[in-house]
Amino acid sequence: MLKDSDAFPVIHSIIPHAYNIKRPTLQGSLRSVFIAKSIDGHFVCKFNHKDLAQKNEIISKTMLSDGINVPDIKIYNEGGFFIEVYRLIPGKTLYEHIGNGLPSEKIQYVYHDIVDAFIKMGSLPTKALDGLKCSRTDQVAKANITDTNNRIIAAICSKAIKTVNNGDQAHKGLYHCGITPKNVILNDACQFKAILDLDEAAIADKNYAFGMMVAKYQQLGQNINDLIDYYELKSGKKLNHKKVQRIANITNAGKSILWHISHLTKTK
Numbered sequence: 275m276l277k278d279s280d281a282f283p284v285i286h287s288i289i290p291h292a293y294n295i296k297r298p299t300l301q302g303s304l305r306s307v308f309i310a311k312s313i314d315g316h317f318v319c320k321f322n323h324k325d326l327a328q329k330n331e332i333i334s335k336t337m338l339s340d341g342i343n344v345p346d347i348k349i350y351n352e353g354g355f356f357i358e359v360y361r362l363i364p365g366k367t368l369y370e371h372i373g374n375g376l377p378s379e380k381i382q383y384v385y386h387d388i389v390d391a392f393i394k395m396g397s398l399p400t401k402a403l404d405g406l407k408c409s410r411t412d413q414v415a416k417a418n419i420t421d422t423n424n425r426i427i428a429a430i431c432s433k434a435i436k437t438v439n440n441g442d443q444a445h446k447g448l449y450h451c452g453i454t455p456k457n458v459i460l461n462d463a464c465q466f467k468a469i470l471d472l473d474e475a476a477i478a479d480k481n482y483a484f485g486m487m488v489a490k491y492q493q494l495g496q497n498i499n500d501l502i503d504y505y506e507l508k509s510g511k512k513l514n515h516k517k518v519q520r521i522a523n524i525t526n527a528g529k530s531i532l533w534h535i536s537h538l539t540k541t542k
Contacts, residue, residue: 276305276306276321278295280353280355281295281308281319281321282295283353284321284352284353284355284357285308285310285319285357287352287353288319288350288352288357288359289310289312289314289317289319289359291312291313291314292310292311292312292317293310293311293312294310294311295308295309295310295311295319296308296309297309300367300369300370300456306320306321306322307319307320307321308320309362315361315362316361316362317359317360317361317362318345318358318359318360318361318362319357319358319359320357320358320359321355321356321357322356322357322358322473323356323408323417324351324356325406325407325408325417326408326414326417326473327349327356327357327358328349328356328406328408329403329406329408329409329414329472329475329476330347330349330358330472330473330475331347331348331349331358332402332403332406333402333403333448333472333475333476334346334347334360334472335347336398336399336402336448337394337395337398337448337472337475340394340397340398341394342391342394342395342469343391343467343468343469344468344469344470344472345360345361345363345468345470345472346360346361347359347360347472348360363459363467363468363470365459365460365461365462365467365468366459366460367455367456367457367458367459367460368381368384368455368456368458368459368460369454369455369456369458371460371464372455372494376464378495378496380464381494381496382496382500383465384458384460384464384465384466385491385496385501386501386504387465387466388453388458388466388469388487389501389504389505389508390508391466391469392449392450392453392483392484392487392505393505393508393509395447395448395449395450395483396447396449396480396509396511397447398447398448399448400446400447400448400477402448403448403476403477408476409476409477410436410439410476410477410478411435411439411449411451411474411476411477411478411482411483412432412433412435412436412439413432413476414451414473414474414476415428415431415432415435415474416428416429416431416432418473418474419431419432435482438479438482438521439478439479439482440479445479445480445481446477446478446479446480447477447478447480447483448475448476448477449475449476449477449478449480449483450469450472450474450475450483450487451474451475451476451478451482451483451486451487452471452473452474452475452486453469453486453487453490454490455490455494457469457470457471458470474486480513481513481514481517481518481521482517482521484501484502484505484513484518484521485517485518485519485520485521485522485525486521486522486525487501488501488502488518488522489521489522489523489525489526492522492526493526498518498519498522499515502515502518
């Protein structure tokens with residue numbers, strides 16, 4: 275885990291007037307994110323792999339140019355670390371709102387807005403990631419799972435994801451494959467505002483990406499067919515219903531297994 279004593283001097287070198295640097299309440303598995311206040315505002319500083327950081331900066335610019343609300347990421351190489359820095363997007367996560375009792379119908383409305391953003395992702399130019407080591411979702415998964423578990427599990431999972439993503443080129447797009455309530459920001463009126471954490475945004479098959487997105491929706495007790503119908507109505511395009519459902523089921527089962535493996539490893 276990244277130590278505060280290592281992170282703080284690096285953050286100060288990028289944001290000279292930073293103060294009250296702290297980790298957010300909701301931390302990811304790598305605990306590599308910090309919030310820094312400064313005279314110029316609040317900033318998020320995320321320590322990341324070089325390849326993921328470079329990919330995230332490009333995707334950030336590409337999505338923003340097409341009206342998809344994501345952080346405006348800039349990357350820095352300081353003190354041997356690669357850091358993504360962007361202005362904090364005010365609001366609370368969908369996860370927090372659900373914890374505070376957000377009604378089921380409100381959750382549905384938020385996910386409709388998420389699907390609207392997902393539709394835009396399908397038209398983004400995948401060539402923007404040409405030449406990058408983490409351009410495909412299987413490559414991203416390998417990097418992330420290696421950190422949270424181990425190389426063997428990462429290799430197995432990445433090969434499985436690569437197999438699932440093989441298919442019609444017309445279904446490929448620059449999709450965020452890790453949209454969950456923890457990285458969706460809402461405003462005070464509980465309306466969709468932005469999608470965070472671009473680590474899992476990469477070139478992917480739309481059915482795979484959609485299945486990953488609705489996996490959490492299914493966990494919340496919602497009917498994923500509602501989102502499939504909404505996508506097809508708004509986009510005028512079809513999804514492979516069986517594949518989306520299969521991906522959602524496998525994702526929910528797989529994440530449970532990975533969590534248990536990770537938990538057992540940490541307690542040894």
